[in-house]
Amino acid sequence: xxxxxxxxxMSDEEMRDFxxxxxxxxxxxxxxxxxxxxxTLWFAMIDGKAVxxxxxxxxxIRNLQRDPRIAVLWEDGVEYAELRxxxxxxxxxxxSDPGKVHALARPVMGRNNPGLTEQQLDDLVKxxxxxxxxxxxxxxxxxxxxHSKLGGGY
Numbered sequence: 001x002x003x004x005x006x007x008x009x010m011s012d013e014e015m016r017d018f019x020x021x022x023x024x025x026x027x028x029x030x031x032x033x034x035x036x037x038x039x040t041l042w043f044a045m046i047d048g049k050a051v052x053x054x055x056x057x058x059x060x061i062r063n064l065q066r067d068p069r070i071a072v073l074w075e076d077g078v079e080y081a082e083l084r085x086x087x088x089x090x091x092x093x094x095x096s097d098p099g100k101v102h103a104l105a106r107p108v109m110g111r112n113n114p115g116l117t118e119q120q121l122d123d124l125v126k127x128x129x130x131x132x133x134x135x136x137x138x139x140x141x142x143x144x145x146x147h148s149k150l151g152g153g154y
Contacts, residue, residue, distance in 0.1 A: 010144035015086050018146075019045060019074050023112065026073040027052065029063035029092075037063055043072075044107035050088065050137040053105040053128070056096060061133050064092045072137055081147050089141040095134040102126060104134035 010018065025043045028036050037059055041052045050072050054060055064070065070092040075085035095101055105125045110116070116124065 008145045008147055008149050010084075010086065010146050014146065015142070015144050016045075018076075018084060018144075019050075019086055022074040022076070025050065025052070026075075027060065028071040028073075029060050030067050030069060031059075031063060032066065042108055042112045044111045046104065046107055046136070049139070051104050051108060051134060053101060053108055053132045053134045055131060056133045057131075061094065061135075064094055064135065068092045068094075070135075070137055077147070081150065083145065083147045085145055087143045088137060088139045090137050090139040093136040093138060095136065098129040101129040101132055101134045104136070105129060105132065 023042065024040045026038060027041050028038045031037050039060060041054060043050050043052045045051070068091045069089075071087065071089050073085060073087045075083070077083035077085075095104060102125050105128060106121065109125055109128075110121050113121065113124070
């Protein structure tokens with residue numbers, strides 16, 4: 001008999017489909033004292049990796065410069081029987097070159113601002129790129145759960 005953990009785990013395809021339906025993800029970095037710094041950000045999946053961008057002077061970037069360990073989370077559900085999520089523990093790659101930030105930020109901003117024209121999107125990302133750092137999350141451990149697979153049982 002399979003374990004409950006095995007029963008609720010999502011397949012790679014289920015994880016991709018679930019993540020694609022999320023607008024934001026929770027991002028956790030480590031403060032200098034080791035405490036978690038948790039925030040929510042827009043993202044895009046690029047080549048199978050979660051990517052986000054943020055101000056270079058933000059606490060998240062300062063934390064990642066010191067310690068590249070990162071955790072990201074997408075979740076959904078209110079009742080126990082419907083809880084779903086994907087969590088990734090990994091290492092952050094920081095990208096600060098404005099041309100490369102532009103290339104990584106464009107899909108993030110395009111995904112989350114669908115009403116912009118291509119020119120508006122390029123103008124927005126170009127303006128942002130000079131003061132921002134893009135972060136590529138390289139997964140080391142991926143966990144998933146979909147309690148609806150239990151059919152209401154525990």
